[in-house]
Amino acid sequence: MDRRRFLAFRQDSVRKDSITSPRAGQGAVGTLFNPDVAGRPRAPTLESDNDVSVRNTELKLRCTCGCTLDVFTCRTTDFTCTYSPALHREVVDLFAEGKTSEAVIAAFVDKYGEKILMAPKPEGFNLAGYVVPGAAILAVGGIVAWIINRRVQLSRHRASAGADAGLPVAAAATNAELERLERELAEMEK
């Protein structure tokens, strides 16, 4: 490895001093050879980072960095976002004030607007978002079922009427139907 080029990567002159501290594998906690290429520096994990209530709340809040992810996923994914750790601290602080998850979410909505929610509240116009797909499927399904049922009933009724009259099957048909029958019989003969 080209050490000179490797070090040329460093841009933070302050960190050059840390090179004199123990190397990796030397001492309890060695210093990285080049911390600048090891991603954004991290603070140690706190107990609140693993709190289930905090996590579940953050899953319902959107990160404001424009990534479209929720705060929890964003802050634990590529670790380059600076927004989601700040939002996480806000959530933790609000919980520390004794707020419930619902109150934390309400505080976020007050501060950032409805867009901060990963899913809109099911009220007012938003209800349409939740209800329309299911209602449309039910409505179309109902109509289809009704049409099919009606046609099946009609078909059975015709069949029984034909049978009651004791007529030959063809006699119960309309002229158009008989014409079609003949045409299709002729096609079958081909």
Added chain:
Amino acid sequence: MTLLGNFALWAALLFGIWGAVLAFSNRWHGRPEVALSVTRSVYAVFAALVVASVALWKGIIAHDFNIEYVWAYTSRNLPAGYLFSAFWAGQKGSLLFWAVVLSLFASLAQAMTPRRYAALMPYVAGVTSSVAVFFVAVMLFSGANPFERLPFTPADGRGLNPQLQNPGMMIHPPMLYLGYISITIPFAFAMAALLSRKLDTGWIHAMRRWMLVSWLFLSIGITLGMWWAYVELGWGGYWAWDPVENASLLPWLTMTAFLHSVMIQEKRGMLKRWNLSLVVGTFLLSIFGTFITRSGVIASVHSFTQSNVGYYFLAFLFLIAVVSYTLLYTRWPLLEADVELESMVSREAAFLFNNLLFVGIAFSVLWGTLFPILSEAVRGTKITVGPPFFNKVNVPLGLLLLGLTGIGPLIAWRKASVQNLRRQFAFPVGVGVVVAALLSALGVRELAPLMTWGLAGFVSGTIAQEFWRGTRARIRMHGETVPVALAHLVGRNRRRYGGYIVHLGMLVYFVAFAGMAFKVQREATLKPGESVELKSPFGHTYTFTHVGISQFKQFNRYVSAATIEVARDGVPDGRIVSEKRQHFTVNELGTEEASFEPSTEVGIRSGLQEDIYIVFAGAVNGTEEAVYRFNINPLVWWVWAGGFILAFGGLITMWPGGGTMAASRRSAQAGYGVELSTTGAGAET
């Protein structure tokens, strides 16, 4: 090379216009030499676009950074494999890729379609040429020309986005593109049938395999996308209901609906209008997906290729929709069903409801994707529609669909009797109930996973019963052994049993998806030698011990590799490495400079039960003290297994030969003759 590339694009445009104008002018009727010219124009477009593609690849490989596209997506130190995939990494290159693959498919369709469909082929050529012309025109006239030159020549390129520097990106986008692009061929056949008024089942037989090809590519592309998201993005999941993910799912749903409903048209002569609408709708959704991907009109994490080009696609979408549905409307009277449904309890009715659900889910995904725009238009308020919304709306629909996957094959064509239903349903329902009861007894209390796995038991019972009955019949009739009978059963009824294998793949998907409800995760900061424990949903205790961080230079990046020693239930189980990568390029002064934000490489140990998923989040104050996220993700391996099974089933279904039944025989078996009495005289035969 840019001159040659530009010349080739212009040649493709002119050949395409020639072919389309000639095809739609109808002057080829009775003039074989004109029809031949239409066909040859398709081949000429393909040849011209191959030349353009070679020119672009040549520029990429030669590091000609004077070409804006080459500068924007490659660098001198980019590994060779990614130089190859850089072709489709950006907007402009992917448009050329789309056009060349479309022209390849169009040429194959012309060359491989049997002569008995000759009357359709000039129209097919006209439609495919029109679509190709659109793509080439977008490149030439909307500022998306991949051969655009810079006013100077930079020493090095900007490099490829690190997230695209993954083997998955060499396969996933092409597969998705192949899926999207090949939809054009079934659409072209549908349009040809409408234009030529040849609306019997001929066009369906001519295009069915193309639809399967398209479906297969899209299925593989979507699964590979999930895999790439899982191994590369580092968030521990594989599906986030992102608008671009949704855009790929939409045509897949309608295509799957079509592959079911087309059976009703082939066997019973019903749903002709519906099937044509589905083919047109599928093509429109593929263009809509392209619009979403490239316009940036809806916020998405897939922001690689956003530009104004999207609006050209929106205009194209409207144009195609108006032309197609107008054409469909004018042919409406010619598309009457041959027979009517005889009973609500029949295979046909089950397929109808299956179609309703597929299209309903597609609608619900589309609705959710577009709802933020609608909400802003109506209320003036911006909202976010993310995974919680989609899960709430789509999980119940998905479960219904899973149930229907098991119900459909159990119901007889035309009309099922109570005895028949009892005989068919007893075993699968029994399996479903036993599975649900067993899991409940084992402590599974979450409703959605319990229902999913219970329904999966039911569907697996259906599939097993179908295979067993078929195999048993062969053993009785031919005296074959079980493996031989099974092989012959599948080999001679590829469409049916391939379809059941696809159902098995879907069932495995659902089982795996439900597993993620039980994922376990925690963050921890560890000094070398320190450990953290995590209990998995399967009851194992994992101990993760931080070994240290090593740094080295590799290809075009500096790597910081954090190593974790794993022990399962106290037994050492090897090491897992997760990395931070800082990519670099070399500037004019020969100095390396960071080209992108640092990226993360996840450490994954995949198993049949669960995946260990470790993400190195970063180092504390430049020391070896490392911050990690540890995930235990249950049943993820089965998602990829489901993908393989699905693709295998799809391949069996579309494999040529092997006892393919003549269309007339298929129809006769399903009771085509019944139409004469039921619609005519009302008597049952």
